[in-house]
Amino acid sequence: MEKTLQSELIYGGRRIKLYRDEVELPSGKKTYREVVSHPGSVAVVPIVKEGEVLLIKQYRYAIKGLIYEIPAGTLEKGETPEQCAMREMVEETGYLPRKLEKLGQFYPSPGVMNELMHLYKASQLVRRVPEIGTPPHEESIEQVVTLRLSQAVDMIRKGEIVDGKTICGLLWVVFGIPKVEQY
Amino acid sequence: MEKTLQSELIYGGRRIKLYRDEVELPSGKKTYREVVSHPGSVAVVPIVKEGEVLLIKQYRYAIKGLIYEIPAGTLEKGETPEQCAMREMVEETGYLPRKLEKLGQFYPSPGVMNELMHLYKASQLVRRVPEIGTPPHEESIEQVVTLRLSQAVDMIRKGEIVDGKTICGLLWVVFGIPKVEQY
Numbered sequence: 001m002e003k004t005l006q007s008e009l010i011y012g013g014r015r016i017k018l019y020r021d022e023v024e025l026p027s028g029k030k031t032y033r034e035v036v037s038h039p040g041s042v043a044v045v046p047i048v049k050e051g052e053v054l055l056i057k058q059y060r061y062a063i064k065g066l067i068y069e070i071p072a073g074t075l076e077k078g079e080t081p082e083q084c085a086m087r088e089m090v091e092e093t094g095y096l097p098r099k100l101e102k103l104g105q106f107y108p109s110p111g112v113m114n115e116l117m118h119l120y121k122a123s124q125l126v127r128r129v130p131e132i133g134t135p136p137h138e139e140s141i142e143q144v145v146t147l148r149l150s151q152a153v154d155m156i157r158k159g160e161i162v163d164g165k166t167i168c169g170l171l172w173v174v175f176g177i178p179k180v181e182q183y
Numbered sequence: 184m185e186k187t188l189q190s191e192l193i194y195g196g197r198r199i200k201l202y203r204d205e206v207e208l209p210s211g212k213k214t215y216r217e218v219v220s221h222p223g224s225v226a227v228v229p230i231v232k233e234g235e236v237l238l239i240k241q242y243r244y245a246i247k248g249l250i251y252e253i254p255a256g257t258l259e260k261g262e263t264p265e266q267c268a269m270r271e272m273v274e275e276t277g278y279l280p281r282k283l284e285k286l287g288q289f290y291p292s293p294g295v296m297n298e299l300m301h302l303y304k305a306s307q308l309v310r311r312v313p314e315i316g317t318p319p320h321e322e323s324i325e326q327v328v329t330l331r332l333s334q335a336v337d338m339i340r341k342g343e344i345v346d347g348k349t350i351c352g353l354l355w356v357v358f359g360i361p362k363v364e365q366y
Contacts, residue, residue: 002244011193011201013217016295018194018201023244033244034196036219036295060293061185061206061216067293074294104339108291108347109298110243110250111257112199112219117347156287156355164291164300164347171354172339 001026002033015039015074016113038115042085043072045103045169046093047123048146053170054125055152055161056092057143066142068155069163070170072117081118089122093144094129097122103172108164117165121173149174184209185216198222198257199296221298225268226255228286228352229276230306231329236353237308238335238344239275240326249325251338252346253353255300264301272305276327277312280305286355291347300348304356332357 006022017037024030046054055068073088075081082100090096103119147155152170155161161170189205200220207213229237238251256271258264265283273279286302330338335353338344344353 002242011203011217013203014215016217016219018219020194020196021244032197034194034199035245036199036201038295059185060290061204062218062295062297063290063293063299064297067290069293072294104342104345104350106345106347106350107243107246107250109296110246110252110346111255112221112245112298113292113295114245114247115292115295116246159287162287162289163293164289164351167287167289168347168350168354171351171358175354175358 005030034112036109036113036115038074038113039077040075040081040116040118041072042075042081042088042118042120043070043165043169044085044089044097044100044120044122045070045173046089046095046097046125047121047173048125051149052146053149053152053173054093054095055145055147055166056141057145058141067163068145068161068166070166072165082120085118085120085122089125090128092141093125094127095122095125096128098124098126103169106168119165119169119172121169188213217295219292219296219298221257221296222260223258223264223299223301224255225258225264225271225301225303226253226348226352227268227272227280227283227303227305228253228356229272229278229280229308230304230356231308234332235329236332236335236356237276237278238328238330238349239324240328241324250346251328251344251349253349255348265303268301268303268305272308273311275324276308277310278305278308279311281307281309286352289351302348302352302355304352 003024008020011018019035071092101121105118186207191203194201202218204216254275284304288301
């Protein structure tokens with residue numbers, strides 16, 4: 001446990017806030033912690049049909065490059081993770097899933113940021129938008145691709161998929177996180 | 184591609200920096216991007232013996248809670264990822280690995296942060312510190328635990344392991360990311 005002595009808001013942005021907190025460690029020593037506050041997010045592994053996954057190729061300004069990702073997005077005010085997952089699926093892929101299963105949830109960067117990401121598997125996809133819609137929030141989606149799950153895992157192995165949530169989601173779905181007895 | 188028109192340093196901390204950049208989108212429209220700049224990091228899956236992994240239980244101020252994680256840390260100036268992996272292993276577990284294999288690298292949060300994390304598997308562990316050393320940087324490691332890999336995967340399934348890099352690393356090692364033909 002670390003006790004917050006003082007919390008200073010350094011920056012309050014549209015999506016993230018940065019705090020610099022003075023804290024007291026269990027030893028009694030004082031130090032500072034920088035925390036990026038984030039409203040939380042969802043990521044969705046969209047299964048087009050048995051053994052096939054849909055990925056998006058997207059420009060990410062933070063890393064100045066195009067990367068393959070599963071559809072994902074930030075929770076909006078008053079939105080449940082399930083609603084957010086459905087919205088992001090339509091916005092980013094043009095498909096609405098008839099089936100949405102929660103796989104789990106995780107912290108992508110717990111050392112820096114409080115973002116909690118909810119991970120889903122989506123299937124029975126129904127096309128909602130004739131072509132990929134215009135994503136809001138100035139997203140730059142370049143391409144939606146359909147791949148065999150085995151191809152996608154091979155791309156992880158080769159270093160062609162380098163997005164953390166996408167690696168988590170694909171491995172989770174491919175290997176199904178079987179029960180203990182099974183391996 | 185998004186063109187940087189102007190970059191403003193909002194905060195320059197010990198480990199992270201926050202920038203607010205004005206950018207021009209491919210459409211010609213202008214917007215702002217918030218980017219957390221991070222020096223990069225490593226994470227290590229330590230294999231104690233065949234089928235057994237070592238995890239640490241650590242307090243994370245950002246999420247105000249204790250979570251299970253694989254050993255990990257931020258790259259120091261002039262340090263290679265391999266050196267960093269070795270240092271973090273000794274600091275956080277007391278063991279130095281005689282064998283270190285690179286599994287891959289990924290961006291934990293490419294929508295917000297440029298952090299690139301290098302992922303390793305460590306084995307043939309040799310005890311260097313009689314008990315767990317005092318971790319520097321005011322880390323709060325509560326406990327080092329040894330688990331069967333199957334147990335660890337079960338903890339992912341049950342939601343008891345909620346750290347992104349740990350989920351990536353454990354699934355990567357457990358399933359070995361076999362070649363395409365194998366599944």
